[in-house]
Amino acid sequence: MDEFKDSELLSKSQLRLWMALYLCPQLGIGALKKLEALLPNLLSVFQLPESELPNYKLSPKQITKLLMPDWQYIDRLVDWLTSQQILVLPFNHMLYPSLLFNTARPPVLLFLKGNIKLLNQVQLAFVGSRNPTAYGSQVTKNFVRELVGLQVVITSGLAIGIDGIAHKAALSAKGQTIAVLGSGLNQIYPKRHLYLAEQIVEQDGLLVSEFLPNVPPVQFNFPKRNRIIAGMTNGTVVVEAAIKSGSLITAQIAVEEGRDVFAISWQYL
Template sequence: MSKTIPYDKEELAAWIRLVLTPGIGIRTAHKMLTAYGLPQNIFMTSYRELQRIVSPQIADAIYAPVPEAITEQIEKTQKWLEEPGNAILTLSDSNYPGLLLEIPDPPLMLYVKGRVELLSSPSIAIVGSRNATAQGRMDAKEFARSLSESGLTIISGLALGIDAAAHRGGLKGKGSTIAVVGTGADIVYPARNRELALQIAEEGCVISEFPLGTGPLASNFPRRNRVISGLSGGILVVEAAARSGSLITAKTAIDQGRDVFAIPGSIHSPLSRGCHELIRQGAKLVETSQDVLEELKHYNSVSESSDRKMEPENTSLQEDILLQMGFDPVDSDTLCERCEIDAASLNVELLSLELAGEVESLAGGFYRRLVKR
């Protein structure tokens, strides 16, 4: 059940006006709020007084008549708040998440769909590549499920790949999940995640700092990433290329004083290089969810059952194929030689193992074993 947050219409209108006034960025807004308190006070301050802490251009913008576009946005937001499950938190709200207040530039406003109380729950972010491998998606989902079952809320960015898998895993545990989006809270991006976004809004929480109707602009996502890490007690990177948004999020987390964890992978996989780079820089190498929980000792401990590995029931030939395959990509001809079987027999067993989620086929006739964590 979503928590209802009462709000004052005039106060909310002043917050929206402050956010949308041209030329006012987050740092300038924080400066004025520190000096004058609530936004209403800023708009009631004399022009001469304002010029003591902001430029004449910003003072002019504050004293200018309210643009029609801002008035329309205020009306749109008030109407949006009438819908069940929708809420807005401002910096002055007692429900504003405490961890987020610790970062240098917390959002002035958060648009929330769903369970507001999750924003103050013990949490961990899970991020990674949009173009994740089957193994990466499996790892993200299973780590998220286990950590959520232990009581941690899973935070991610609703992107394809690792993010989506992490959200799905988080929904399976009592910790649930929070999606931090780079659009307005009334827009789902990417559209392929629409059903997932609706489920998160119902069972978890979707949040955004961007005004309603904001589209997926490229400049929004770095800002979104600082919120993902800022809300979290730590961040787990599952798969990431050497230069990726996930690494930027991880480095932001380090700057914010958060713990950073990374899952290692094959030295042959481009999507392992980002994780390996983080580990070289001091991120904690993890292989199970228990590794994460041991570092986050102030959070709930995971139960034995939540981290128990599933043992595959394979035939002796399939077990031999998995053993000879190892954990690096290998082509079918090499497997035939290692297992001393013909290609037709190998293909039958590989198909069976692929359907069982034990291996995945790669480009160029290569196969790789999947690890069930």
């Protein structure tokens, strides 16, 4: 983090405005890209007079939120992010991962804790069974160790099973790993992996989330998490995944985004 100049990261004033934009209802990535194309700078929307805002296809509810954000909540949020050394990258930032930006639905914001240099390095995702066989576990460890030796970053979702095995194998091999969460960074899930998450940051890895810090790990967040794993990586390795599983959703997204997918199936063990 220290290698990046302050000018390359969001200032506190910019972060406040991005939080206000992020909290504006129904202003997703598609709408923001269209709005950005009409403005010299996306944040300049806050400088527009109220009479001009309807010209940018903003609804009355959106206009109200942009004119009167909840600054007390936003300032508490910004203070917490700063105190926890969590960085925020909007989709149009120079440090935003280029592979992810070019996917169908890149997140508007990424909340990051750790080594943000890893975002644009070569990555392979490992996803798979929550209850892998001994063979699947060992193969994952072996592959991760070899990939770390090739300076490949290991990316996964911090889940029980193959995810955790891949993260731990990368750390054991003195490599670097990225954990993408299906919850906010103040709601590490599963709780038994809280220490693992801390280890990842301490050993020059990275935690990634698109959710506000206190968002809980609700079920519909995990497909969103999976699209980030698939979209941010150069390829995905699937280990012993069940037919109906989040791992195969990740693999399907990877295929749709033109990424390589590799499989280790229990059927052939």
